[in-house]
Amino acid sequence: xxxxxxxxxxxxxxxxxxxAGDFPALKNINLKVGGGEFLGIVGKSGAGKSTLxxxxxxxxxxxxxxxxxxxxxxxRKLSIHDMSEDARSLWRGKNMGVIYQSFQLLPMLNLLENIxxxxxxxxxxxxxxxxxxxxxxxxxxxxEEHAQKLPAFxxxxxxxxxxxxxxxxxxxxxxxxxxxxGSLDSLTADHIFDVFEHLVHDQGKTIIMVTHDMGLASxxxxxxxxxxxxxxxGQDALNFDRTTAGQK
Numbered sequence: 001x002x003x004x005x006x007x008x009x010x011x012x013x014x015x016x017x018x019x020a021g022d023f024p025a026l027k028n029i030n031l032k033v034g035g036g037e038f039l040g041i042v043g044k045s046g047a048g049k050s051t052l053x054x055x056x057x058x059x060x061x062x063x064x065x066x067x068x069x070x071x072x073x074x075x076r077k078l079s080i081h082d083m084s085e086d087a088r089s090l091w092r093g094k095n096m097g098v099i100y101q102s103f104q105l106l107p108m109l110n111l112l113e114n115i116x117x118x119x120x121x122x123x124x125x126x127x128x129x130x131x132x133x134x135x136x137x138x139x140x141x142x143x144e145e146h147a148q149k150l151p152a153f154x155x156x157x158x159x160x161x162x163x164x165x166x167x168x169x170x171x172x173x174x175x176x177x178x179x180x181x182g183s184l185d186s187l188t189a190d191h192i193f194d195v196f197e198h199l200v201h202d203q204g205k206t207i208i209m210v211t212h213d214m215g216l217a218s219x220x221x222x223x224x225x226x227x228x229x230x231x232x233x234g235q236d237a238l239n240f241d242r243t244t245a246g247q248k
Contacts, residue, residue, distance in 0.1 A: 004070075005032035005240065006174070006206055008077065012055055012065035014229075025051040027229045029065070033208060034240035035173070038200045040220030041210040048229040049210035053176050056080075056208060057096055058088045069095070069174070093122035097167030101179040103159045105151040111138060111162050112147040118169040137165035141195060157188030164195055175199065177209040181216075193219055
């Protein structure tokens with residue numbers, strides 16, 4: 001991997017205005033993520049995990065600070081939140097895969113069509129190549145025999161594997177995963193981790209995953225803790241391991 005970071009968060013804060021007053025969800029977050037890392041962000045419910053992911057993927061606006069992400073071609077970093085909302089959405093579709101705990105599969109589309117959808121939304125759709133790519137991804141998550149089924153006719157664990165395949169549709173450098181194993185049994189969760197580890201070790205993907213399960217910390221190449229909107233590991237958040245990221 002490169003000796004420079006792939007993602008940088010510099011003094012990122014997020015405050016929500018509520019009827020009861022301002023609520024600081026994130027407080028002065030500084031974080032560097034190296035290419036090829038499997039980074040875990042561990043914290044209790046309400047600690048700020050999902051908000052942190054939404055700063056990294058640009059779904060939500062930040063209050064202060066900046067989020068920089070290296071572009072695919074030359075390593076130069078761009079500021080996600082300096083882009084317009086439309087440009088940010090297009091950039092995210094091509095460069096970052098997002099995996100949700102609740103899967104977010106479209107119920108009226110079969111599994112193959114769900115995986116092809118991000119290609120269409122990012123102007124990457126080609127009838128034959130997109131279908132072949134979607135089938136390859138279903139094979140990666142061992143669900144190719146279910147390609148024509150609707151999401152309602154497969155299990156929750158299988159739906160999560162389809163969600164991972166969909167996140168990979170445009171071959172992004174980065175995957176962000178919000179509690180992807182939180183509603184799964186331990187055996188299925190282990191399989192999901194096996195898929196993630198394959199993506200990091202064999203395909204060079206960078207994965208940032210948030211979880212409330214402290215017992216999963218050892219599964220990541222690096223683990224950080226968040227509480228009350230603050231990263232607790234201090235300097236560890238800035239010192240990613242340049243020699244072992246992406247290795248276990």
